[in-house]
Amino acid sequence: MTLDATPCGISARVLSVAGDGAVALRLMQMGVLPGVSVRVIKSAPLGDPIQVQVRNYDLALRRLEAQTITVALDDE
Amino acid sequence: MNAILKEAIAAKDDSQRTLTVAVAGNPNAGKTTLFNALTGLRHKVANYPGVTIERKEGWWRIEPNSPPVRVIDLPGLYSLEATSIDETIARNVLLGHEAKTPRPDVVIVAIDATNLVRNLYLLTQLIENGCRTVVALTMVDLTKRNGVHIDIHRLQELLQVSVVPVITRRGEGLDHLARAVLQLSKDIPLNASAAPTFSRRTDWLSQLSPADTNQKYESASHWQTRLINRYRWIENVVNECVLEKSEAKAQTTRRIDALVTHRLAGPVILFLIMTFVFQAIFSWANGPMNLIDQLFNSLGYTARAYFPAGLLTDLIVSGVIPGVGGVVMFLPQIILLFLFITLLEDSGYMARAAFMMDRLMRGVGLHGKAFVPLLSSFACAVPGIMATRTIENPKDRVATIMIAPFMSCSARLPVYTLMIAAFFSGQNVGGFISLGALIILGMYLLGVAFAIGVAWILKHTLLKAPSPPFVMELPPYRLPNARNVLHSLLERVGVFLKRAGTVILAISILLWALVAFPRTPKTPSNAQSVQVEKSYAGKAGRLIEPAISPLGFDWKIGVGLISSFAARETVISTLGIVYNVGDSDEDQSQSLIEAMRNAKRPDGSRVWTPLVALSLMVFFVLACQCMSTVAVVRRETNSWRWPLFMIGYMLVLAYVSSLVTYQGGKLMGFS
Numbered sequence: 001m002t003l004d005a006t007p008c009g010i011s012a013r014v015l016s017v018a019g020d021g022a023v024a025l026r027l028m029q030m031g032v033l034p035g036v037s038v039r040v041i042k043s044a045p046l047g048d049p050i051q052v053q054v055r056n057y058d059l060a061l062r063r064l065e066a067q068t069i070t071v072a073l074d075d076e
Numbered sequence: 077m078n079a080i081l082k083e084a085i086a087a088k089d090d091s092q093r094t095l096t097v098a099v100a101g102n103p104n105a106g107k108t109t110l111f112n113a114l115t116g117l118r119h120k121v122a123n124y125p126g127v128t129i130e131r132k133e134g135w136w137r138i139e140p141n142s143p144p145v146r147v148i149d150l151p152g153l154y155s156l157e158a159t160s161i162d163e164t165i166a167r168n169v170l171l172g173h174e175a176k177t178p179r180p181d182v183v184i185v186a187i188d189a190t191n192l193v194r195n196l197y198l199l200t201q202l203i204e205n206g207c208r209t210v211v212a213l214t215m216v217d218l219t220k221r222n223g224v225h226i227d228i229h230r231l232q233e234l235l236q237v238s239v240v241p242v243i244t245r246r247g248e249g250l251d252h253l254a255r256a257v258l259q260l261s262k263d264i265p266l267n268a269s270a271a272p273t274f275s276r277r278t279d280w281l282s283q284l285s286p287a288d289t290n291q292k293y294e295s296a297s298h299w300q301t302r303l304i305n306r307y308r309w310i311e312n313v314v315n316e317c318v319l320e321k322s323e324a325k326a327q328t329t330r331r332i333d334a335l336v337t338h339r340l341a342g343p344v345i346l347f348l349i350m351t352f353v354f355q356a357i358f359s360w361a362n363g364p365m366n367l368i369d370q371l372f373n374s375l376g377y378t379a380r381a382y383f384p385a386g387l388l389t390d391l392i393v394s395g396v397i398p399g400v401g402g403v404v405m406f407l408p409q410i411i412l413l414f415l416f417i418t419l420l421e422d423s424g425y426m427a428r429a430a431f432m433m434d435r436l437m438r439g440v441g442l443h444g445k446a447f448v449p450l451l452s453s454f455a456c457a458v459p460g461i462m463a464t465r466t467i468e469n470p471k472d473r474v475a476t477i478m479i480a481p482f483m484s485c486s487a488r489l490p491v492y493t494l495m496i497a498a499f500f501s502g503q504n505v506g507g508f509i510s511l512g513a514l515i516i517l518g519m520y521l522l523g524v525a526f527a528i529g530v531a532w533i534l535k536h537t538l539l540k541a542p543s544p545p546f547v548m549e550l551p552p553y554r555l556p557n558a559r560n561v562l563h564s565l566l567e568r569v570g571v572f573l574k575r576a577g578t579v580i581l582a583i584s585i586l587l588w589a590l591v592a593f594p595r596t597p598k599t600p601s602n603a604q605s606v607q608v609e610k611s612y613a614g615k616a617g618r619l620i621e622p623a624i625s626p627l628g629f630d631w632k633i634g635v636g637l638i639s640s641f642a643a644r645e646t647v648i649s650t651l652g653i654v655y656n657v658g659d660s661d662e663d664q665s666q667s668l669i670e671a672m673r674n675a676k677r678p679d680g681s682r683v684w685t686p687l688v689a690l691s692l693m694v695f696f697v698l699a700c701q702c703m704s705t706v707a708v709v710r711r712e713t714n715s716w717r718w719p720l721f722m723i724g725y726m727l728v729l730a731y732v733s734s735l736v737t738y739q740g741g742k743l744m745g746f747s
Contacts, residue, residue: 017300022159023545028303029155030547031194041330045339046435049444049546056191058550060431062438065545 001073003052004066008040012071019068031055032069095145095261096178097136099212100170100202101186102195103152104551106214108132109244110186111149112560138254145257148180154194156201159545160467171205182257183207189219189226189241192318196235196310203237208263210256211239212249224318231317245557329552333428342432353416355513361408365493368408372401387592395588398652400581409489411569413455418564421448422556427548434546440528441535443467444546446476450527453483454520457705461712475534477709478722481700482527484520487644491696492516494648495689498669515693523697526729587613587639587646591653613638613654627695627731628688628738630677637695644701687746691738699730 006012014036017024032038032054041051041058049062099114101107115134132149150169151162158164165174172179183202187195202209219226232239238256242249335341376397383389420426426448434444445467453460457480464480467473484492496512503511590613617634624634632654640647648668655671675683700706700723709719 023547024300025157026154026159026545026547028300029157029159029197030549031197031307033304033307042333042337044337044432044435045342046432048435048438049431051333051337051431051550055193057194060427060434060444060546060548060550062434062546065547 001071002067003038003040003069003071004050004063006040006071006073008042011037011039011074013037013074015070015072017069023065023068027061027065027069030059032059037074038069038071094143095138095182095257096148096180097145097182097184097257098148098150098169098180099184099186100150100166100198101152102154102188102191102198104549105152105186105188105191105195106244107152107186108149109557109560110184110212110214110242111147112563113244113247113250115147136254138258142258148177153198155198156205170202170207181208182260183209184212184253184257185209186212186214187239189213189215190222190224192226192314193307193310196313197307199235199237200306200310203235208260209237210253210260211235211237212253213239213241214244216241217243227317227319231313234313234316329424332553333550336425337428337432342428346429346432349420351517353413355509356412356416359510359513361412364408368401368404372397372404375401390592391585391588394592394653395585396581398649401649407569407573409486409493411565413486413489414565414569415561417452417455418561419556422554422561422564424551424553426451427550430548431550440531441472442476442531443469443472445548446472449476450480450483453480453485456485456487457481457483457702458708461705461708464712471535471540474713474718475531477712478534478718479527479531481702481705481722481726482523482530482698484523484697485644485702487702488519488696489516490645490648492519492693494669495693498672499684499686499689515690519693519697522694526698526733530725530729587650588653590616590639591635613650626739627734628685628691630683632675632683633688633692640696640701641699642701642703644696647696685746687738687741690741691734694737695730695734697730698726698733700726 003012003014014032014034016034017027017032036055039053041053043050044060047063049060050066052059052061052066099107099111111132111134114136116137134147134149135144136147138145148169150166153163153166155163156167156170158167168174169177170180170183185199185202187199199209199211213226213228216226228239228241238260240249240253240256242253244250336345376393379397380389380393383392420429429451430444430447433447437444437446446464449460449463449467451460452463460480460483461477464473464476467476492515493512496515500511500515505511505514591611593611613635614631616638617631620634620638621629621631624637629637632651635654636647636650639650651672652668655668655675672684673682677683706719706723709722710716713719
């Protein structure tokens, strides 16, 4: 599933980051890479963007951007 | 001339040459705090990325026996593959591509110990590009608190750079850092081909761990694979050096955020904070403002009493003193506004505000990162516009720049306050909120409403473009450091005062001249008002009077309007001059407010009514009346097209809105 559809509070592992453009570059520069553990913390009051824990820090990104990240839930 | 000879000549000059050191690192890694500690000049420390101004420089007394070192504080960057203008500037300086800045001899890389893996990515790129680097490991006290231990020596071994833990606010580690920097500056010559590349290190490290660094990843293109491999290398290094890698996140931050970005409580808290700030600014500043007003008045009287009568004295008493005084009087409000914004930024709250506002901003076609520049513009549009550098997409950036002046800046406050004190004072709504505060809030909201409208139109017409990535770090909450806040405040106020000191002083003198010339011979009665009427300023005011009377303004207000286009605050000093305030030739000196209240038109009706005051305020909300802003927009957009367009469309909006306000009000029965 993609990160934007991941339920809150559940740990997951990144499988891939789609795309070749600015979004993918930015995400990967900041350490969102295959094998990295992520967890969705919450979404903003208006539903977008979402707050995601990546490694040791929190990242905010839009749902559209989160769609490029494919994850596997940890108990899968 | 071959390279060796060049090197030798450079080395010979080394002892006289000033060492240049750059401080680089991720946003929020503590770069600027470190910079402040080294140079003693305090500069802005903020959690939200994008507040650092380019090329902040200072001098570091690195050692008693050595000459001071030049230190450059760079904008934060995550990687040399820059994705915003801020990052591009930082990269250019680091690689020596920035024309006016020599390549730094040494780079101090601030590495956040609580975020090692991500922070190290930049370091590896810098080493690979031949930069001489020293690592300043920040936030080490936090890691200790979280129960994480870092093996500094092992880290140094693996990275092959000096790693110096620092606790900046206690001044710990700075001597060690100084020694490391000096040592490095005398070592290997700056030569990219001599720098160890990471392909060699990968070989070396693969001997240590069996990790497969060439693993193919699903749907990864070439650059992705390279990036992934680099991170793998870094992860291995960190695994070697960090013991008790704890999952312990800053729990306090999470708990605070549970409320602050809560679905319902979040926006409410934001609104409350904004309302509190405005109410505080309006009411707390009153006492100091009155004091300053009295001070400048008595200064004027004293000057008039002690200096010989004549043109020069007139210049000082009627031009310079009211001109500068009118601005200084509103410093208390400006200071309070800057203070609140600085506290919100330094604590980390601003990032949360951007997080919550992004959806809204995107609806208008702007970026969540536009929130801070726009909010800063409430203090002053000049730094606000400069802060738009972090907005990657150029069209989004220009759109944000275009609407920044609609955020009622601190220079408009004096105008609002004057109008309210003269025509809306002492009235309360609902028993406890003053009408004045509500009107001011209304003016601010009016500006915001127009900003939204204009942004929407721009993004759908001239500046149509898809939304760029939002990806933004949410840093942990930090208690603002009192000293940093104070110095940051002083710096910002200093910049504002310098603007007042130069532009406005020059304009006050120019205005005085426009009013003082051509000289009308003085008669015992009506001396000043006749002089004003026949002066250049008066003539200009009369010229535009037909155009502005539908807005409720007469020629004297017209004179004020003309002068205000260079800098808003000057309208107050201009009105003071036009209404003879401070001229002790009069039997009684009237204050400006009294003069305004008593001013009469030729037909006997009052010039200034509450409606006229309202109409003027609306005009000021929307018109572009600031030469400094125009100059900065010109610089940031690299052309005259946008600043001129901005002046033009804002003038049209101001005129029409003022017209609607005044005529609409009259239709409704107000006067």
